[in-house]
Amino acid sequence: MSLLVPTPSLVPAGTAVMPPMARQATSIDTIEGAKRKAAFQAVEEHFSNDMQFVGIGSGSTIIYGVEAIKAYLTKNPPKNDRYIFFIPTGFQSRKVIEQAGLMPMAFDSLPEKVMLDVAFDGADEVDDELNCIKGGGACLFQEKLVATRAKKFVCIADYRKNQARLMTKWPSIPIEVAPISHATVMRQLKLLGSVNPVLREHTLAKTGPVQTDQGFYIIDAPFKPLLTAKDVAEGKDGSGVDGVWDVHTLAHKIKAISGVLEVGLFFGPTGIEVQAAGGQGGQKPVACYFGNRDGSVVVTRWPKEA
Numbered sequence: 001m002s003l004l005v006p007t008p009s010l011v012p013a014g015t016a017v018m019p020p021m022a023r024q025a026t027s028i029d030t031i032e033g034a035k036r037k038a039a040f041q042a043v044e045e046h047f048s049n050d051m052q053f054v055g056i057g058s059g060s061t062i063i064y065g066v067e068a069i070k071a072y073l074t075k076n077p078p079k080n081d082r083y084i085f086f087i088p089t090g091f092q093s094r095k096v097i098e099q100a101g102l103m104p105m106a107f108d109s110l111p112e113k114v115m116l117d118v119a120f121d122g123a124d125e126v127d128d129e130l131n132c133i134k135g136g137g138a139c140l141f142q143e144k145l146v147a148t149r150a151k152k153f154v155c156i157a158d159y160r161k162n163q164a165r166l167m168t169k170w171p172s173i174p175i176e177v178a179p180i181s182h183a184t185v186m187r188q189l190k191l192l193g194s195v196n197p198v199l200r201e202h203t204l205a206k207t208g209p210v211q212t213d214q215g216f217y218i219i220d221a222p223f224k225p226l227l228t229a230k231d232v233a234e235g236k237d238g239s240g241v242d243g244v245w246d247v248h249t250l251a252h253k254i255k256a257i258s259g260v261l262e263v264g265l266f267f268g269p270t271g272i273e274v275q276a277a278g279g280q281g282g283q284k285p286v287a288c289y290f291g292n293r294d295g296s297v298v299v300t301r302w303p304k305e306a
């Protein structure tokens with residue numbers, strides 16, 4: 001049976017509004033099963049009951065991540081009734097944590113020196129170097145804050161998200177902007193080579209632009225497929241000539257536009273190195289778990305195994 005990808009019941013209506021081209025007809029059972037399988041494997045390999053602070057991302061896939069954490073903790077409760085605190089990346093994420101009976105802690109309540117033991121999240125597309133596009137559900141800013149604060153970031157997705165380069169199947173880069181600046185940011189994005197950036201609106205157009213948890217807007221900016229660091233090392237030009245960019249250069253260019261709060265490109269170092277790098281790109285995952293149609297899970301790790 002071929003149906004539209006469902007809005008998960010835990011996602012408040014109007015929150016997870018995907019860019020138009022992402023709404024593809026697909027088999028619900030297969031995709032949801034693939035995501036769930038990937039989530040359980042990711043949690044099995046990266047979560048344990050002696051952790052103290054755990055980041056929880058947003059979207060439909062992370063719901064299975066929380067289900068897997070809950071299942072693990074039911075079998076293996078933390079010793080001495082100790083709490084594990086789960087740091088959400090937005091409203092939906094907090095609801096998912098609460099509904100699982102886990103203990104949320106606001107990002108800005110974290111003790112100053114604390115690093116999260118791990119942060120789990122989904123992605124819209126992941127390339128060969130584990131750079132990610134995120135923000136399909138309009139949650140990229142808090143996701144980047146939380147990922148940047150984690151000792152390791154682990155991504156959970158399905159096979160559709162696994163591409164050699166970003167912008168292969170996913171149509172656009174989500175960019176969170178201050179409402180007053182949206183028109184000027186769109187003009188600047190066109191100058192960078194984005195052919196038709198659009199202000200994301202609710203499906204019901206009369207309700208206006210989608211607003212993020214910060215009350216900001218999202219612009220979805222299409223670009224040509226983005227070059228990886230390997231492409232650049234091999235001599236390909238990612239400086240924007242003919243609208244061809246590499247991930248790092250484009251992310252920095254967009255972030256520098258006045259009015260941009262955050263760009264939905266996660267790149268840069270992994271783990272604790274991120275702090276030294278100032279957290280510019282968020283961080284990319286140390287591993288991404290892609291659930292497949294046949295029930296298998298492909299794991300890509302960074303740095304790549306030899």
Ligand SMILES: O=C[C@H](O)[C@H](O)[C@H](O)COP(=O)(O)O
Nearest residue numbers: 059060061122135137138139
């Ligand atoms: O803004 C939303 C987040 O970046 C999500 O993690 C991303 O869109 C993936 O969502 P889903 O798991 O629903 O595909």
